[in-house]
Amino acid sequence: MKNITPAGKGLITGLTMIALAVFFYYGLKQPFESPYQYAIYTTYTIGIIWSILTFSKTADVNTKFKEYFSIGFKTFIVVTLLMVVFVIAFFLLNPQIAEAKIALNNELAVKEGNHTPIEIEANAKQMKSIFIPMMSAITTFMYLFLGALISAVTSGVIMQMKKQ
Numbered sequence: 001m002k003n004i005t006p007a008g009k010g011l012i013t014g015l016t017m018i019a020l021a022v023f024f025y026y027g028l029k030q031p032f033e034s035p036y037q038y039a040i041y042t043t044y045t046i047g048i049i050w051s052i053l054t055f056s057k058t059a060d061v062n063t064k065f066k067e068y069f070s071i072g073f074k075t076f077i078v079v080t081l082l083m084v085v086f087v088i089a090f091f092l093l094n095p096q097i098a099e100a101k102i103a104l105n106n107e108l109a110v111k112e113g114n115h116t117p118i119e120i121e122a123n124a125k126q127m128k129s130i131f132i133p134m135m136s137a138i139t140t141f142m143y144l145f146l147g148a149l150i151s152a153v154t155s156g157v158i159m160q161m162k163k164q
Contacts, residue, residue, distance in 0.1 A: 006051045006071045010078025013047025017079065018086045025090075032090070032097055041146070044079060048150045051075040056158045063162075065155055072151025080143040087139045091132050098131040 004012070017040045024036040055071040056063075091098060102124050109115045109123065 004054075006055070006074035007078050009047055009051045009054075010075040011082070013043060013050075013075065014079040014082030016047075017043050017083065021086065021090075032094075044076075044143070044146065045150050047079060048072045048075050048147060049154050052151065052154045052158060056162065059162070061162050063159070065159060068155035068158060069151050072147065072154060076143065076147025076151060080140060080147060083143055084136050084139050087135055088132060091135055098128065101131070102127050 020036075020040050020043060021032075024030045024034065024039075025032055028036070030036050051074070052068055052072050055068065059067070105127060106120050106124055109120045115123070
């Protein structure tokens with residue numbers, strides 16, 4: 001079997017995650033933010049570990065942490081890019097999700113009682129204009145943080161195992 005690059009593994013992992021998200025939302029009719037998201041995060045984790053483990057088979061005990069981490073980075077950066085593009089496309093194709101979140105925010109603002117109807121309406125307009133950029137930013141930071149964490153932990157564990 002031909003060796004798959006870390007970026008290639010990131011592509012496989014990201015496309016698998018997108019397929020799972022689409023299946024859960026359209027096939028199983030689950031909300032976008034449901035417990036099924038854990039299957040997507042698990043896939044992400046497995047993809048990064050897969051890359052680092054594959055690299056570790058060719059590495060020796062003198063291989064530095066940065067080399068292991070770099071392999072994980074090459075994987076999770078591709079996944080992050082794919083997931084951000086997916087989130088943008090998903091919310092553009094499903095504007096009802098943004099509308100439901102804005103409606104919920106409006107209900108909460110009314111319950112607080114500190115806002116006038118004009119303020120609530122202005123806030124709703126502002127939320128509508130920033131919803132997709134906000135969700136893209138959240139997705140970017142979340143996947144970058146998790147990817148770095150998973151890469152660092154996996155790299156450290158594998159390095160310790162190689163030294164024993």
